[in-house]
Amino acid sequence: MTAAAPSRILIVDDEEIIRIGCQRILEDANLIVDQAENGRAGWEMIQQTPYDMVLLDLMMPEMGGLEVLDEVQKYDDKIIPIIITGFATIETAVDAMRKGAYDYLPKPFSPDELRTKVNRGLEKRWLMLQTEQLREERDRNLLELTNEKSRTLTLINCMREGFVATNRSGQIVLMNPAAQHMLRLNREKAIGSAVAGLFGNPELEQKIAATLETVARTTTVTHMEFKASDARVLQANISPIVVDQGETLGTVTILIDVTEDKKVEQMKSDFVSLVSHELKSPVAAIAGYLNLIIDGLTGGNPEKERDIIVRSRDKADSLLALINDLLDMARAERRGAAKVRAPLDIVPLLGESVQFYQNDARSKSVSLTLTAAETLPQILGNSDDLSRLFANLISNAIKYTLANGKVEVSARMHEDQVEISVSDTGIGMSGQDLEKIFGEFYRAKNALARKITGTGLGLAICRRIVQDHHGHIAVESQLDVGSTFRVTLPVYKNK
Amino acid sequence: MSQKEKILLIDDDPDFVMINRTILESEGYQVDAAHDPDSAWEKIKSWKPALICLDVMMPSGTEGFHFAYKVRRDPETQHIAIIMITAIHDFSDFRFSTEDGDFLPVDEFIEKPIRKDVLLAKVKSLLNSAEPRKPGQRSDQGIGWKKN
Numbered sequence: 001m002t003a004a005a006p007s008r009i010l011i012v013d014d015e016e017i018i019r020i021g022c023q024r025i026l027e028d029a030n031l032i033v034d035q036a037e038n039g040r041a042g043w044e045m046i047q048q049t050p051y052d053m054v055l056l057d058l059m060m061p062e063m064g065g066l067e068v069l070d071e072v073q074k075y076d077d078k079i080i081p082i083i084i085t086g087f088a089t090i091e092t093a094v095d096a097m098r099k100g101a102y103d104y105l106p107k108p109f110s111p112d113e114l115r116t117k118v119n120r121g122l123e124k125r126w127l128m129l130q131t132e133q134l135r136e137e138r139d140r141n142l143l144e145l146t147n148e149k150s151r152t153l154t155l156i157n158c159m160r161e162g163f164v165a166t167n168r169s170g171q172i173v174l175m176n177p178a179a180q181h182m183l184r185l186n187r188e189k190a191i192g193s194a195v196a197g198l199f200g201n202p203e204l205e206q207k208i209a210a211t212l213e214t215v216a217r218t219t220t221v222t223h224m225e226f227k228a229s230d231a232r233v234l235q236a237n238i239s240p241i242v243v244d245q246g247e248t249l250g251t252v253t254i255l256i257d258v259t260e261d262k263k264v265e266q267m268k269s270d271f272v273s274l275v276s277h278e279l280k281s282p283v284a285a286i287a288g289y290l291n292l293i294i295d296g297l298t299g300g301n302p303e304k305e306r307d308i309i310v311r312s313r314d315k316a317d318s319l320l321a322l323i324n325d326l327l328d329m330a331r332a333e334r335r336g337a338a339k340v341r342a343p344l345d346i347v348p349l350l351g352e353s354v355q356f357y358q359n360d361a362r363s364k365s366v367s368l369t370l371t372a373a374e375t376l377p378q379i380l381g382n383s384d385d386l387s388r389l390f391a392n393l394i395s396n397a398i399k400y401t402l403a404n405g406k407v408e409v410s411a412r413m414h415e416d417q418v419e420i421s422v423s424d425t426g427i428g429m430s431g432q433d434l435e436k437i438f439g440e441f442y443r444a445k446n447a448l449a450r451k452i453t454g455t456g457l458g459l460a461i462c463r464r465i466v467q468d469h470h471g472h473i474a475v476e477s478q479l480d481v482g483s484t485f486r487v488t489l490p491v492y493k494n495k
Numbered sequence: 496m497s498q499k500e501k502i503l504l505i506d507d508d509p510d511f512v513m514i515n516r517t518i519l520e521s522e523g524y525q526v527d528a529a530h531d532p533d534s535a536w537e538k539i540k541s542w543k544p545a546l547i548c549l550d551v552m553m554p555s556g557t558e559g560f561h562f563a564y565k566v567r568r569d570p571e572t573q574h575i576a577i578i579m580i581t582a583i584h585d586f587s588d589f590r591f592s593t594e595d596g597d598f599l600p601v602d603e604f605i606e607k608p609i610r611k612d613v614l615l616a617k618v619k620s621l622l623n624s625a626e627p628r629k630p631g632q633r634s635d636q637g638i639g640w641k642k643n
Contacts, residue, residue: 284608285510292514295611297521304517311513 007122008032008049012042012068013057013084018107022055025111026118039063043071046079053080053121055105058092066099073100078128080121084109162234162255165241168248170195170209182255184229201226204236204253211238211251225258232259274441275326278456282319286312318455325457328388329440332464339385339468343378343492346386346411346418353390354409357398365403368394372411379418380492381469389465392458393422393485400426400483414488417471423484429477437475438463462487500545500622504528505535505562506580507550511607515548518611519618532562539572546576546621549601567600576621577601580609 009031011022016037023033034049036042040062046054054072058065069081083096083104093104102124103117156163162179166172172190180187183199190198195208207222214220222238235258241250289312298304354370361368390409397407405425412419429437441456462485466473470490477483502524504512512528519526527542529535539547547566551559559579566572579601603617 281508281510285508285514288510288514288608291611292517295521297517297611299521308513308517311510315510 006030006032007052007125008034009053009055009118010034010036010042010045010049010051011055012036012039012060012065013055014038014060015057018057018084022114025114029115029118031118039065039068043068046072046075051079052125053082053118055082055084055118056101058083058085058096066096069096069099069101078125078132080125082117082121162253164253164255165250166195166208166212166253167250168212170212170251172198173250179253179255182228182232182234182257200229207236207238208251208253211240212248214240214248232257233262234258271440278322278441279319282315282322285315286319289315322455322457325455325461329457329461329464332385332388332461332468339382341380341382343380343494344383344386345378346376346420346489347372349383349386350390350409350411350420353387353394356391357394360395361398361407364398364401366398366401366405366407368398368407368409370409370411373413376411376413376418377491379469379489381489385465385468389462389487390420390422392462393487396458397422397424397426397483397485400424402426405482417488417490420487420489421484423482425482428479428481428483429475430479434475434477438473498525499523501525501527501542502618503535503538503542503544503547505530505532505547505549505559507531511550511580511609515609515614518614522615522618524618532558535562536565539566539575544575546578546618548578548580548605551579551581563600576603576624578603578605578617578621580604581606 009026011019011033012035013019013022014037019035019037023035026033034045034051036045039056039060042054042056043063045051046068054068056065056068065083065085069083072079072081077100080102081100083093083101084107085092085096085104086107093106096104102121105113105117156174157176159176159178162182163174163176164172164179164183165174171192171194173192175185175187175190177187179185180190185198195205197205199205203224204226207224211222220239223235224238225233225235228234235256237254237256239252240248241252242248289308292298292308293305298308350370350372354368358368394407394409401407401424406423407425408421408423410421410423438459440460463473466487466489472488473485475483475485499522502519504515504519504526506512506528507530509530512530516526516528527538527544529538535547538544549559549562563577563579566575566577577600581604602621605613605617
């Protein structure tokens with residue numbers, strides 16, 4: 001302990017012979033020794049140099065040993081004071097000891113007595129310092145531990161996932177606000193309660209209990225999904241808390257709200273069965289038609305056979321259109337970097353679409369016109385997608401408009417957005433149809449609409465394209481009067 | 496070929512109607528079609544078919560069942576044989592079987608897509624049923640109704 005820094009000792013005595021004697025003895029023991037010839041000088045030195053021990057003569061001029069002892073005690077209670085006294089009475093010794101002296105040396109004393117008492121004193125000091133150091137360390141550790149604990153708790157309490165920890169007996173020891181919310185439990189009441197019967201979900205409770213039972217060498221996680229009381233779907237991942245020896249001390253359960261994921265999953269699977277159904281119908285029809293011919297049910301009537309073949313071809317065409325629409329829809333779904341976006345003028349694009357459908361319109365005796373503002377600001381978009389959007393809206397309008405009707409396409413500013421509208425004098429829709437018209441495979445059902453072919457995806461594609469361009473699409477319609485589809489798109493701001 | 500019984504196809508799918516009309520006509524049946532319940536009801540009343548093939552989903556949900564109950568409750572029409580056309584296995588695992596006729600007011604079920612021999616066999620057996628159907632023979636209640 002003293003190897004690194006030898007102890008430093010001050011001898012305060014007015015008898016020079018004592019000072020020199022002590023110094024010589026102690027220096028031989030590898031200690032650093034200073035001298036002071038009276039109490040005042042000694043006290044000043046003590047304040048300037050850090051001493052481990054002070055040897056104090058009691059009877060000195062200027063400042064007596066007891067007085068110095070007093071000051072030293074107040075100054076630094078880890079300096080070890082040893083009293084040297086020529087009047088070796090029990091009373092003075094006891095008095096000095098009572099005042100905090102560590103030991104006393106009655107004059108005359110032998111070198112051995114001096115060495116023994118000094119060494120013991122230094123040892124005492126070392127122990128004191130050691131103890132203090134340990135206490136400081138412990139306090140520091142405790143502080144860190146407390147900080148760490150509150151930090152971990154803060155993290156757990158901020159988790160979006162529910163966190164529930166139980167002890168070995170299946171009592172809840174920790175539960176974060178998310179878990180409290182998901183399980184609709186009062187946290188204060190829940191903590192300390194047994195899991196059994198608390199969650200209102202026997203399967204979850206049973207799985208936690210089972211996790212406690214397992215002797216887990218490797219950490220195994222139990223997954224389960226369940227419906228919470230408010231119909232939200234929760235996923236629970238239960239793992240045992242295992243210490244080194246393979247002993248299970250409790251369980252940790254993480255709860256994740258997967259309601260939205262489930263909804264998306266359901267939507268996907270609904271869409272797949274819907275698509276399969278839509279793909280199946282035309283194929284089944286084609287097969288049915290072919291069987292009529294193969295089975296010779298047409299009675300050799302060539303007109304009837306031709307009719308059946310034409311119908312089959314139409315079904316094949318509609319199947320192709322449906323597949324193209326599905327591909328378009330997948331394309332409209334793809335967002336982000338894969339899509340080329342450029343500032344573009346809407347009016348020429350609209351003009352091309354209107355031009356393209358003039359023949360269709362004319363063949364149905366429907367007038368198709370475009371009215372556009374002279375100048376319109378550019379918008380940021382994908383020209384292929386927007387062409388598809390306009391084509392769908394215009395072809396739809398022509399499709400649902402009877403002979404001598406009108407389809408009017410227009411583009412103008414509406415507030416700070418570009419508004420494109422396609423109005424027709426067609427068969428219109430009922431309120432019930434309006435709500436669903438942008439959904440996949442929804443087609444208005446009435447006597448007139450039955451005769452019109454379509455995939456049921458056109459408007460769903462329109463909606464996706466518009467949403468992808470941060471725009472808005474809406475429809476107004478009146479049965480037997482007509483419909484107006486309005487698309488608004490944000491203006492491109494060049495910055 | 497002598498003119499056989501009248502059969503009414505009730506389905507909003509024109510392909511289904513066309514294909515089954517051709518099949519049934521090739522066997523000499525008189526066939527007509529209706530696309531929706533309202534026109535079907537009119538046709539049943541005026542044309543008086545002996546058998547109807549009814550789409551269960553038409554035009555939405557369970558409308559086919561309601562229509563079948565309507566046919567059964569009317570004394571003028573309750574003797575008409577009903578074949579229910581089902582395609583709902585696209586969306587569920589549920590299957591109809593003839594046992595369901597115990598509580599559903601129909602005589603037979605056929606799943607889409609329809610096979611020619613199955614259709615003709617069921618039509619023939621219903622129309623050639625030993626006991627001719629007479630008005631008032633059946634309960635007007637759908638539930639508990641059983642054929643024969």
